[in-house]
Amino acid sequence: MNITRYTSVYKNQWDDFIRKSASGCFLHERDFMEYHADRFVDHSLMIWNEDELVACFPAHISNKVLKSHRGLTYASLLVDREESQFDQILAELIHYVRQQQFDSLELKLPPPFYNANFDWEWSILKNSGFKTSLESVDLVVDFTHDWQPSRKKTIGYRNGKFEKLKLVKYLSLKDFWSDLLEPQLMSRHQAKPTHNIEEIQLLQDYFNSKILQYGVVYNRELVAGITLFDFDHILKIQYAAGNKKGFELNAMDFLYLEIIKEAKEQGRKYVDLGTVNHPDGSLNEGLLRFKKQLGAVTTPVHELTLDLRS
Structure with a gap:
Protein backbone atom coordinates (compact mmCIF):
# COMPACT_ATOMS: atom_id res chain seq x y z
CA MET A 1 0.00 0.00 0.00
CA ASN A 2 1.00 3.61 -0.46
CA ILE A 3 -0.36 7.05 0.43
CA THR A 4 -0.62 10.24 -1.59
CA ARG A 5 -1.79 13.67 -0.50
CA TYR A 6 -4.98 14.86 -2.12
CA THR A 7 -4.75 17.45 -4.90
CA SER A 8 -7.46 18.74 -7.22
CA VAL A 9 -6.23 16.32 -9.89
CA TYR A 10 -7.88 13.56 -7.87
CA LYS A 11 -11.23 15.32 -7.29
CA ASN A 12 -13.37 12.92 -9.35
CA GLN A 13 -11.68 9.84 -7.92
CA TRP A 14 -12.06 11.19 -4.39
CA ASP A 15 -15.75 12.02 -4.77
CA ASP A 16 -16.55 8.72 -6.48
CA PHE A 17 -14.89 6.82 -3.65
CA ILE A 18 -16.72 8.81 -0.96
CA ARG A 19 -20.07 7.88 -2.51
CA LYS A 20 -19.32 4.15 -2.22
CA SER A 21 -17.58 4.24 1.16
CA ALA A 22 -18.91 2.65 4.35
CA SER A 23 -19.48 5.89 6.27
CA GLY A 24 -18.79 8.75 3.86
CA CYS A 25 -21.45 11.21 2.74
CA PHE A 26 -21.69 14.48 0.84
CA LEU A 27 -19.94 16.26 3.72
CA HIS A 28 -16.75 14.55 2.57
CA GLU A 29 -17.01 15.46 -1.10
CA ARG A 30 -14.56 18.13 -2.14
CA ASP A 31 -17.14 20.80 -3.01
CA PHE A 32 -18.38 20.67 0.58
CA MET A 33 -14.95 20.44 2.18
CA GLU A 34 -13.53 23.36 0.28
CA TYR A 35 -16.17 26.02 0.93
CA HIS A 36 -14.04 27.01 3.96
CA ALA A 37 -10.64 26.01 2.59
CA ASP A 38 -9.13 29.28 3.79
CA ARG A 39 -9.67 28.26 7.44
CA PHE A 40 -7.69 25.01 7.35
CA VAL A 41 -4.37 23.70 6.08
CA ASP A 42 -5.70 20.70 4.18
CA HIS A 43 -3.73 17.49 4.44
CA SER A 44 -6.24 14.98 3.12
CA LEU A 45 -4.84 11.60 2.18
CA MET A 46 -5.63 8.85 -0.31
CA ILE A 47 -4.54 5.27 0.39
CA TRP A 48 -3.92 2.92 -2.50
CA ASN A 49 -3.44 -0.81 -2.88
CA GLU A 50 -1.38 -0.79 -6.06
CA ASP A 51 -3.65 1.19 -8.46
CA GLU A 52 -6.86 0.74 -6.45
CA LEU A 53 -8.05 3.49 -4.12
CA VAL A 54 -9.03 1.73 -0.86
CA ALA A 55 -9.42 4.61 1.62
CA CYS A 56 -9.67 8.37 1.96
CA PHE A 57 -8.82 10.43 5.04
CA PRO A 58 -10.26 13.99 5.07
CA ALA A 59 -7.74 15.81 7.25
CA HIS A 60 -5.91 18.99 8.05
CA ILE A 61 -2.83 19.88 10.09
CA SER A 62 -2.61 22.04 13.18
CA ASN A 63 0.85 22.58 14.60
CA LYS A 64 2.31 19.06 14.55
CA VAL A 65 -0.98 17.18 14.71
CA LEU A 66 -2.78 15.48 11.82
CA LYS A 67 -6.49 15.81 12.51
CA SER A 68 -9.73 14.49 11.09
CA HIS A 69 -10.97 17.55 9.23
CA ARG A 70 -12.53 19.82 11.90
CA GLY A 71 -14.58 21.71 9.35
CA LEU A 72 -16.81 18.62 9.13
CA THR A 73 -19.22 17.03 11.59
CA TYR A 74 -17.05 13.92 11.48
CA ALA A 75 -14.23 12.79 9.22
CA SER A 76 -12.63 9.53 10.18
CA LEU A 77 -10.77 7.10 7.96
CA LEU A 78 -13.22 6.24 5.18
CA VAL A 79 -13.01 2.81 3.58
CA ASP A 80 -15.02 0.87 1.03
CA ARG A 81 -18.27 -0.76 2.20
CA GLU A 82 -16.80 -4.21 1.55
CA GLU A 83 -13.30 -3.34 2.79
CA SER A 84 -11.80 -6.05 5.01
CA GLN A 85 -8.31 -4.53 5.10
CA PHE A 86 -9.03 -1.82 7.68
CA ASP A 87 -6.19 -3.03 9.90
CA GLN A 88 -3.69 -2.81 7.03
CA ILE A 89 -5.01 0.56 5.91
CA LEU A 90 -4.77 1.95 9.43
CA ALA A 91 -1.24 0.61 9.83
CA GLU A 92 -0.24 2.35 6.59
CA LEU A 93 -1.77 5.62 7.83
CA ILE A 94 0.06 5.38 11.16
CA HIS A 95 3.34 4.61 9.35
CA TYR A 96 2.83 7.70 7.15
CA VAL A 97 2.11 9.93 10.16
CA ARG A 98 5.28 8.71 11.89
CA GLN A 99 7.35 9.31 8.76
CA GLN A 100 6.01 12.86 8.51
CA GLN A 101 7.03 13.38 12.16
CA PHE A 102 3.62 14.43 13.45
CA ASP A 103 3.22 14.36 17.22
CA SER A 104 -0.20 12.72 17.09
CA LEU A 105 -3.07 11.54 14.92
CA GLU A 106 -6.64 12.53 15.80
CA LEU A 107 -9.79 10.84 14.48
CA LYS A 108 -13.31 12.20 14.89
CA LEU A 109 -15.52 9.14 14.51
CA PRO A 110 -19.15 9.26 13.36
CA PRO A 111 -21.92 7.98 15.64
CA PRO A 112 -21.93 4.16 15.35
CA PHE A 113 -25.13 4.00 13.27
CA TYR A 114 -23.41 5.83 10.40
CA ASN A 115 -21.03 2.93 9.78
CA ALA A 116 -22.02 -0.72 9.47
CA ASN A 117 -18.38 -1.65 10.15
CA PHE A 118 -18.13 0.46 13.29
CA ASP A 119 -17.58 -2.32 15.85
CA TRP A 120 -14.90 -4.00 13.74
CA GLU A 121 -13.06 -0.73 13.11
CA TRP A 122 -13.42 0.39 16.76
CA SER A 123 -11.72 -2.80 17.96
CA ILE A 124 -8.79 -2.30 15.58
CA LEU A 125 -8.40 1.36 16.55
CA LYS A 126 -8.30 0.53 20.25
CA ASN A 127 -5.85 -2.33 19.69
CA SER A 128 -3.64 0.07 17.72
CA GLY A 129 -3.21 2.39 20.72
CA PHE A 130 -5.85 5.06 20.13
CA LYS A 131 -7.26 6.60 23.31
CA THR A 132 -10.56 8.43 23.74
CA SER A 133 -9.81 12.16 23.99
CA LEU A 134 -13.43 13.33 23.97
CA GLU A 135 -16.78 11.59 24.29
CA SER A 136 -20.05 13.31 23.40
CA VAL A 137 -23.66 12.15 23.57
CA ASP A 138 -25.69 11.99 20.36
CA LEU A 139 -29.47 11.48 20.24
CA VAL A 140 -30.95 9.36 17.45
CA VAL A 141 -34.43 8.21 16.51
CA ASP A 142 -33.86 4.59 15.54
CA PHE A 143 -36.56 3.16 13.26
CA THR A 144 -35.02 -0.30 13.44
CA LYS A 269 -33.51 4.06 9.26
CA TYR A 270 -32.48 6.94 11.50
CA VAL A 271 -33.04 10.60 12.30
CA ASP A 272 -29.93 12.04 13.89
CA LEU A 273 -30.97 14.80 16.30
CA GLY A 274 -27.38 15.74 17.08
CA THR A 275 -25.26 16.01 20.22
CA VAL A 276 -26.39 17.51 23.52
CA ASN A 277 -23.10 18.71 24.97
CA HIS A 278 -22.12 22.24 25.94
CA PRO A 279 -18.83 23.54 24.44
CA ASP A 280 -17.04 22.53 27.66
CA GLY A 281 -18.24 18.94 27.22
CA SER A 282 -20.87 18.94 29.96
CA LEU A 283 -24.39 17.74 29.20
CA ASN A 284 -27.14 20.16 28.27
CA GLU A 285 -29.76 18.46 30.43
CA GLY A 286 -32.68 20.43 28.99
CA LEU A 287 -31.78 19.56 25.42
CA LEU A 288 -31.18 15.94 26.40
CA ARG A 289 -34.63 15.74 27.98
CA PHE A 290 -36.30 17.41 24.96
CA LYS A 291 -34.77 14.96 22.49
CA LYS A 292 -35.49 11.92 24.64
CA GLN A 293 -39.14 12.99 24.83
CA LEU A 294 -39.18 12.98 21.03
CA GLY A 295 -38.42 9.26 21.22
CA ALA A 296 -34.66 9.46 20.66
CA VAL A 297 -32.06 7.27 22.36
CA THR A 298 -28.49 8.10 23.30
CA THR A 299 -25.37 6.88 21.54
CA PRO A 300 -21.74 7.90 22.17
CA VAL A 301 -19.60 9.88 19.74
CA HIS A 302 -15.85 9.55 20.18
CA GLU A 303 -12.79 11.50 19.27
CA LEU A 304 -9.64 9.37 19.42
CA THR A 305 -5.98 10.31 19.66
CA LEU A 306 -2.85 8.29 18.93
CA ASP A 307 0.13 9.90 20.68
CA LEU A 308 3.30 9.34 18.63
CA ARG A 309 5.79 11.29 20.74
CA SER A 310 7.04 8.32 22.73
Whole structure:
Protein backbone atom coordinates (compact mmCIF):
# COMPACT_ATOMS: atom_id res chain seq x y z
CA MET A 1 0.00 0.00 0.00
CA ASN A 2 1.00 3.61 -0.46
CA ILE A 3 -0.36 7.05 0.43
CA THR A 4 -0.62 10.24 -1.59
CA ARG A 5 -1.79 13.67 -0.50
CA TYR A 6 -4.98 14.86 -2.12
CA THR A 7 -4.75 17.45 -4.90
CA SER A 8 -7.46 18.74 -7.22
CA VAL A 9 -6.23 16.32 -9.89
CA TYR A 10 -7.88 13.56 -7.87
CA LYS A 11 -11.23 15.32 -7.29
CA ASN A 12 -13.37 12.92 -9.35
CA GLN A 13 -11.68 9.84 -7.92
CA TRP A 14 -12.06 11.19 -4.39
CA ASP A 15 -15.75 12.02 -4.77
CA ASP A 16 -16.55 8.72 -6.48
CA PHE A 17 -14.89 6.82 -3.65
CA ILE A 18 -16.72 8.81 -0.96
CA ARG A 19 -20.07 7.88 -2.51
CA LYS A 20 -19.32 4.15 -2.22
CA SER A 21 -17.58 4.24 1.16
CA ALA A 22 -18.91 2.65 4.35
CA SER A 23 -19.48 5.89 6.27
CA GLY A 24 -18.79 8.75 3.86
CA CYS A 25 -21.45 11.21 2.74
CA PHE A 26 -21.69 14.48 0.84
CA LEU A 27 -19.94 16.26 3.72
CA HIS A 28 -16.75 14.55 2.57
CA GLU A 29 -17.01 15.46 -1.10
CA ARG A 30 -14.56 18.13 -2.14
CA ASP A 31 -17.14 20.80 -3.01
CA PHE A 32 -18.38 20.67 0.58
CA MET A 33 -14.95 20.44 2.18
CA GLU A 34 -13.53 23.36 0.28
CA TYR A 35 -16.17 26.02 0.93
CA HIS A 36 -14.04 27.01 3.96
CA ALA A 37 -10.64 26.01 2.59
CA ASP A 38 -9.13 29.28 3.79
CA ARG A 39 -9.67 28.26 7.44
CA PHE A 40 -7.69 25.01 7.35
CA VAL A 41 -4.37 23.70 6.08
CA ASP A 42 -5.70 20.70 4.18
CA HIS A 43 -3.73 17.49 4.44
CA SER A 44 -6.24 14.98 3.12
CA LEU A 45 -4.84 11.60 2.18
CA MET A 46 -5.63 8.85 -0.31
CA ILE A 47 -4.54 5.27 0.39
CA TRP A 48 -3.92 2.92 -2.50
CA ASN A 49 -3.44 -0.81 -2.88
CA GLU A 50 -1.38 -0.79 -6.06
CA ASP A 51 -3.65 1.19 -8.46
CA GLU A 52 -6.86 0.74 -6.45
CA LEU A 53 -8.05 3.49 -4.12
CA VAL A 54 -9.03 1.73 -0.86
CA ALA A 55 -9.42 4.61 1.62
CA CYS A 56 -9.67 8.37 1.96
CA PHE A 57 -8.82 10.43 5.04
CA PRO A 58 -10.26 13.99 5.07
CA ALA A 59 -7.74 15.81 7.25
CA HIS A 60 -5.91 18.99 8.05
CA ILE A 61 -2.83 19.88 10.09
CA SER A 62 -2.61 22.04 13.18
CA ASN A 63 0.85 22.58 14.60
CA LYS A 64 2.31 19.06 14.55
CA VAL A 65 -0.98 17.18 14.71
CA LEU A 66 -2.78 15.48 11.82
CA LYS A 67 -6.49 15.81 12.51
CA SER A 68 -9.73 14.49 11.09
CA HIS A 69 -10.97 17.55 9.23
CA ARG A 70 -12.53 19.82 11.90
CA GLY A 71 -14.58 21.71 9.35
CA LEU A 72 -16.81 18.62 9.13
CA THR A 73 -19.22 17.03 11.59
CA TYR A 74 -17.05 13.92 11.48
CA ALA A 75 -14.23 12.79 9.22
CA SER A 76 -12.63 9.53 10.18
CA LEU A 77 -10.77 7.10 7.96
CA LEU A 78 -13.22 6.24 5.18
CA VAL A 79 -13.01 2.81 3.58
CA ASP A 80 -15.02 0.87 1.03
CA ARG A 81 -18.27 -0.76 2.20
CA GLU A 82 -16.80 -4.21 1.55
CA GLU A 83 -13.30 -3.34 2.79
CA SER A 84 -11.80 -6.05 5.01
CA GLN A 85 -8.31 -4.53 5.10
CA PHE A 86 -9.03 -1.82 7.68
CA ASP A 87 -6.19 -3.03 9.90
CA GLN A 88 -3.69 -2.81 7.03
CA ILE A 89 -5.01 0.56 5.91
CA LEU A 90 -4.77 1.95 9.43
CA ALA A 91 -1.24 0.61 9.83
CA GLU A 92 -0.24 2.35 6.59
CA LEU A 93 -1.77 5.62 7.83
CA ILE A 94 0.06 5.38 11.16
CA HIS A 95 3.34 4.61 9.35
CA TYR A 96 2.83 7.70 7.15
CA VAL A 97 2.11 9.93 10.16
CA ARG A 98 5.28 8.71 11.89
CA GLN A 99 7.35 9.31 8.76
CA GLN A 100 6.01 12.86 8.51
CA GLN A 101 7.03 13.38 12.16
CA PHE A 102 3.62 14.43 13.45
CA ASP A 103 3.22 14.36 17.22
CA SER A 104 -0.20 12.72 17.09
CA LEU A 105 -3.07 11.54 14.92
CA GLU A 106 -6.64 12.53 15.80
CA LEU A 107 -9.79 10.84 14.48
CA LYS A 108 -13.31 12.20 14.89
CA LEU A 109 -15.52 9.14 14.51
CA PRO A 110 -19.15 9.26 13.36
CA PRO A 111 -21.92 7.98 15.64
CA PRO A 112 -21.93 4.16 15.35
CA PHE A 113 -25.13 4.00 13.27
CA TYR A 114 -23.41 5.83 10.40
CA ASN A 115 -21.03 2.93 9.78
CA ALA A 116 -22.02 -0.72 9.47
CA ASN A 117 -18.38 -1.65 10.15
CA PHE A 118 -18.13 0.46 13.29
CA ASP A 119 -17.58 -2.32 15.85
CA TRP A 120 -14.90 -4.00 13.74
CA GLU A 121 -13.06 -0.73 13.11
CA TRP A 122 -13.42 0.39 16.76
CA SER A 123 -11.72 -2.80 17.96
CA ILE A 124 -8.79 -2.30 15.58
CA LEU A 125 -8.40 1.36 16.55
CA LYS A 126 -8.30 0.53 20.25
CA ASN A 127 -5.85 -2.33 19.69
CA SER A 128 -3.64 0.07 17.72
CA GLY A 129 -3.21 2.39 20.72
CA PHE A 130 -5.85 5.06 20.13
CA LYS A 131 -7.26 6.60 23.31
CA THR A 132 -10.56 8.43 23.74
CA SER A 133 -9.81 12.16 23.99
CA LEU A 134 -13.43 13.33 23.97
CA GLU A 135 -16.78 11.59 24.29
CA SER A 136 -20.05 13.31 23.40
CA VAL A 137 -23.66 12.15 23.57
CA ASP A 138 -25.69 11.99 20.36
CA LEU A 139 -29.47 11.48 20.24
CA VAL A 140 -30.95 9.36 17.45
CA VAL A 141 -34.43 8.21 16.51
CA ASP A 142 -33.86 4.59 15.54
CA PHE A 143 -36.56 3.16 13.26
CA THR A 144 -35.02 -0.30 13.44
CA HIS A 145 -36.76 -0.36 16.83
CA ASP A 146 -40.18 0.94 17.84
CA TRP A 147 -40.36 4.74 17.86
CA GLN A 148 -42.46 6.10 20.69
CA PRO A 149 -42.40 9.84 21.51
CA SER A 150 -43.71 10.89 24.92
CA ARG A 151 -47.37 11.84 25.38
CA LYS A 152 -46.15 15.27 26.52
CA LYS A 153 -44.74 15.96 23.06
CA THR A 154 -47.78 14.63 21.15
CA ILE A 155 -50.49 16.31 23.22
CA GLY A 156 -50.83 19.04 20.59
CA TYR A 157 -52.34 16.49 18.20
CA ARG A 158 -54.94 15.53 20.79
CA ASN A 159 -55.95 18.96 22.10
CA GLY A 160 -56.08 20.65 18.68
CA LYS A 161 -53.17 23.00 19.31
CA PHE A 162 -51.21 21.67 16.33
CA GLU A 163 -54.17 22.25 14.01
CA LYS A 164 -53.27 25.96 13.96
CA LEU A 165 -49.81 25.18 12.59
CA LYS A 166 -48.79 24.51 8.99
CA LEU A 167 -45.66 22.65 7.90
CA VAL A 168 -43.96 24.35 4.95
CA LYS A 169 -41.41 22.47 2.83
CA TYR A 170 -38.63 23.97 0.72
CA LEU A 171 -38.60 27.19 2.70
CA SER A 172 -36.04 29.85 1.84
CA LEU A 173 -32.80 29.38 3.75
CA LYS A 174 -32.38 33.15 3.86
CA ASP A 175 -35.74 33.70 5.59
CA PHE A 176 -34.93 31.10 8.24
CA TRP A 177 -31.41 32.44 8.82
CA SER A 178 -32.39 36.10 9.10
CA ASP A 179 -35.76 35.78 10.85
CA LEU A 180 -35.14 32.90 13.27
CA LEU A 181 -31.75 31.19 13.44
CA GLU A 182 -29.35 34.12 13.75
CA PRO A 183 -31.56 36.17 16.15
CA GLN A 184 -32.21 33.16 18.41
CA LEU A 185 -28.58 32.06 18.60
CA MET A 186 -27.45 35.59 19.38
CA SER A 187 -30.11 36.29 22.02
CA ARG A 188 -29.86 32.91 23.79
CA HIS A 189 -26.19 31.97 23.37
CA GLN A 190 -24.40 35.09 22.03
CA ALA A 191 -23.35 32.88 19.12
CA LYS A 192 -23.62 32.62 15.35
CA PRO A 193 -24.42 29.57 13.20
CA THR A 194 -21.43 27.60 11.95
CA HIS A 195 -22.42 28.49 8.38
CA ASN A 196 -23.35 32.05 7.47
CA ILE A 197 -26.13 32.52 4.93
CA GLU A 198 -23.77 32.91 1.98
CA GLU A 199 -21.98 29.67 2.85
CA ILE A 200 -25.09 27.57 3.37
CA GLN A 201 -26.65 28.88 0.16
CA LEU A 202 -23.46 28.02 -1.73
CA LEU A 203 -23.54 24.50 -0.28
CA GLN A 204 -27.20 24.11 -1.18
CA ASP A 205 -26.33 25.13 -4.75
CA TYR A 206 -23.80 22.28 -4.83
CA PHE A 207 -26.03 19.77 -3.01
CA ASN A 208 -29.55 20.93 -3.78
CA SER A 209 -31.27 17.64 -3.00
CA LYS A 210 -29.24 17.04 0.17
CA ILE A 211 -29.73 20.29 2.13
CA LEU A 212 -33.41 20.74 2.97
CA GLN A 213 -35.30 23.51 4.73
CA TYR A 214 -38.67 23.19 6.49
CA GLY A 215 -40.67 25.67 8.51
CA VAL A 216 -43.81 26.11 10.58
CA VAL A 217 -46.22 28.94 9.76
CA TYR A 218 -48.88 30.38 12.06
CA ASN A 219 -51.20 33.05 10.62
CA ARG A 220 -48.72 33.58 7.75
CA GLU A 221 -45.84 34.15 10.20
CA LEU A 222 -42.79 31.91 10.22
CA VAL A 223 -42.53 30.77 13.84
CA ALA A 224 -40.11 27.80 13.63
CA GLY A 225 -37.73 26.24 11.15
CA ILE A 226 -35.31 23.39 10.67
CA THR A 227 -32.38 22.69 8.31
CA LEU A 228 -31.76 19.05 7.38
CA PHE A 229 -28.84 17.20 5.84
CA ASP A 230 -30.04 14.20 3.84
CA PHE A 231 -27.67 11.22 4.08
CA ASP A 232 -30.08 8.81 2.38
CA HIS A 233 -30.97 6.30 5.12
CA ILE A 234 -30.07 8.93 7.76
CA LEU A 235 -31.70 12.33 8.11
CA LYS A 236 -29.62 14.72 10.22
CA ILE A 237 -30.94 17.80 12.01
CA GLN A 238 -28.37 20.51 11.35
CA TYR A 239 -30.12 23.66 12.63
CA ALA A 240 -33.43 24.30 14.39
CA ALA A 241 -34.88 27.51 15.79
CA GLY A 242 -38.14 29.18 16.71
CA ASN A 243 -39.30 32.59 17.88
CA LYS A 244 -41.25 33.54 21.01
CA LYS A 245 -44.61 32.88 19.36
CA GLY A 246 -43.33 29.52 18.12
CA PHE A 247 -42.39 28.41 21.62
CA GLU A 248 -45.75 29.54 22.97
CA LEU A 249 -47.45 27.37 20.32
CA ASN A 250 -45.13 24.37 20.83
CA ALA A 251 -44.20 24.74 17.18
CA MET A 252 -40.81 23.08 17.70
CA ASP A 253 -42.51 19.94 19.05
CA PHE A 254 -44.80 19.91 16.01
CA LEU A 255 -41.92 20.49 13.60
CA TYR A 256 -39.68 17.74 14.97
CA LEU A 257 -42.54 15.24 15.15
CA GLU A 258 -43.66 15.94 11.58
CA ILE A 259 -40.09 15.62 10.27
CA ILE A 260 -39.59 12.34 12.12
CA LYS A 261 -42.93 10.96 10.92
CA GLU A 262 -42.10 11.87 7.32
CA ALA A 263 -38.66 10.24 7.61
CA LYS A 264 -40.26 7.04 8.87
CA GLU A 265 -42.78 7.06 6.01
CA GLN A 266 -39.90 7.52 3.55
CA GLY A 267 -38.29 4.34 4.83
CA ARG A 268 -35.25 5.93 6.46
CA LYS A 269 -33.51 4.06 9.26
CA TYR A 270 -32.48 6.94 11.50
CA VAL A 271 -33.04 10.60 12.30
CA ASP A 272 -29.93 12.04 13.89
CA LEU A 273 -30.97 14.80 16.30
CA GLY A 274 -27.38 15.74 17.08
CA THR A 275 -25.26 16.01 20.22
CA VAL A 276 -26.39 17.51 23.52
CA ASN A 277 -23.10 18.71 24.97
CA HIS A 278 -22.12 22.24 25.94
CA PRO A 279 -18.83 23.54 24.44
CA ASP A 280 -17.04 22.53 27.66
CA GLY A 281 -18.24 18.94 27.22
CA SER A 282 -20.87 18.94 29.96
CA LEU A 283 -24.39 17.74 29.20
CA ASN A 284 -27.14 20.16 28.27
CA GLU A 285 -29.76 18.46 30.43
CA GLY A 286 -32.68 20.43 28.99
CA LEU A 287 -31.78 19.56 25.42
CA LEU A 288 -31.18 15.94 26.40
CA ARG A 289 -34.63 15.74 27.98
CA PHE A 290 -36.30 17.41 24.96
CA LYS A 291 -34.77 14.96 22.49
CA LYS A 292 -35.49 11.92 24.64
CA GLN A 293 -39.14 12.99 24.83
CA LEU A 294 -39.18 12.98 21.03
CA GLY A 295 -38.42 9.26 21.22
CA ALA A 296 -34.66 9.46 20.66
CA VAL A 297 -32.06 7.27 22.36
CA THR A 298 -28.49 8.10 23.30
CA THR A 299 -25.37 6.88 21.54
CA PRO A 300 -21.74 7.90 22.17
CA VAL A 301 -19.60 9.88 19.74
CA HIS A 302 -15.85 9.55 20.18
CA GLU A 303 -12.79 11.50 19.27
CA LEU A 304 -9.64 9.37 19.42
CA THR A 305 -5.98 10.31 19.66
CA LEU A 306 -2.85 8.29 18.93
CA ASP A 307 0.13 9.90 20.68
CA LEU A 308 3.30 9.34 18.63
CA ARG A 309 5.79 11.29 20.74
CA SER A 310 7.04 8.32 22.73
